[in-house]
Amino acid sequence: MPVRAGLPVARAGMTVGLLGGSFDPPHDGHVHITRQALRRFGLDRVWWLVSPGNPLKAEGPAEIGRRMAAARGLMRHPRVAVTDIEARMGTRYTAETVAGLRRLYPGVRFVWLMGSDNLESFHKWEQWEWLLQTVPVGVMARPGDRIAARCSIAAARYVNARLPAWKSRLLPEQSPPGWCFVNVPMVNSSSTEIRARGDWVR
Numbered sequence: 001m002p003v004r005a006g007l008p009v010a011r012a013g014m015t016v017g018l019l020g021g022s023f024d025p026p027h028d029g030h031v032h033i034t035r036q037a038l039r040r041f042g043l044d045r046v047w048w049l050v051s052p053g054n055p056l057k058a059e060g061p062a063e064i065g066r067r068m069a070a071a072r073g074l075m076r077h078p079r080v081a082v083t084d085i086e087a088r089m090g091t092r093y094t095a096e097t098v099a100g101l102r103r104l105y106p107g108v109r110f111v112w113l114m115g116s117d118n119l120e121s122f123h124k125w126e127q128w129e130w131l132l133q134t135v136p137v138g139v140m141a142r143p144g145d146r147i148a149a150r151c152s153i154a155a156a157r158y159v160n161a162r163l164p165a166w167k168s169r170l171l172p173e174q175s176p177p178g179w180c181f182v183n184v185p186m187v188n189s190s191s192t193e194i195r196a197r198g199d200w201v202r
């Protein structure tokens with residue numbers, strides 16, 4: 001299948017936030033940070049990248065078709081697309097995905113989005129410094145992880161590249177490296193907790 005088939009459309013000059021995740025299952029925390037990201041980072045679009053599987057997690061997630069269907073059922077917004085881009089491109093590491101998207105969408109300004117728990121472990125990601133030096137990164141507060149994230153290895157190494165929260169709407173225009181932490185109102189949902197309750201069985 002050509003990679004373009006089934007991929008969202010974006011024009012050169014658009015700003016697109018990428019929210020990668022297992023979405024196993026998707027929940028209102030994902031919806032909440034997506035809406036916050038649109039507003040706080042002044043994005044034209046957000047794309048959910050429903051991952052074939054987090055390379056750092058030993059256990060695989062539920063089948064991707066099921067996670068995609070659940071995500072599409074939950075995330076309804078005219079400027080948000082739920083995608084299986086990584087499965088289509090055959091990528092697993094975020095750096096590979098971002099490199100592929102930049103080739104497929106020349107002129108589109110991508111911003112990598114994540115909750116603060118991911119900033120804490122960001123330095124363990126494949127080619128994380130390349131990623132930070134290639135796309136701006138928008139980080140949103142998540143219960144329990146705000147302080148540790150701001151003291152993380154990545155945050156400390158790139159302290160000079162941090163954009164203050166009051167300038168968050170400038171993030172997409174920022175020449176990398178650039179990242180911004182926004183203290184959004186927090187929603188205390190997690191996929192782990194939903195699975196533990198037995199409300200989603202893999």
Ligand SMILES: Nc1ncnc2c1ncn2[C@@H]1O[C@H](COP(=O)(O)OP(=O)(O)OP(=O)(O)O)[C@@H](O)[C@H]1O
Pocket residue numbers: 019020021022023024029030033113114115116117118140141142143187188189190191192193
């Ligand atoms: N409640 C939340 N508040 C802020 N960010 C969140 C929240 N839930 C998920 N995220 C962020 O959304 C992205 C995708 O998260 P993911 O699909 O792993 O959900 P999760 O609830 O963290 O899942 P799990 O518990 O299985 O690790 C990550 O960047 C994560 O930090």
Ligand SMILES: O=C(O)c1ccc[n+]([C@@H]2O[C@H](COP(=O)([O-])O)[C@@H](O)[C@H]2O)c1
Pocket residue numbers: 019020021022023049051053054055056057092093094095118124125126
């Ligand atoms: O590229 C990596 O090394 C890497 C390591 C850990 C997580 N990620 C990405 O981070 C996103 C969030 O992952 P998860 O499993 O916490 O939802 C998802 O897009 C993963 O592919 C990427």
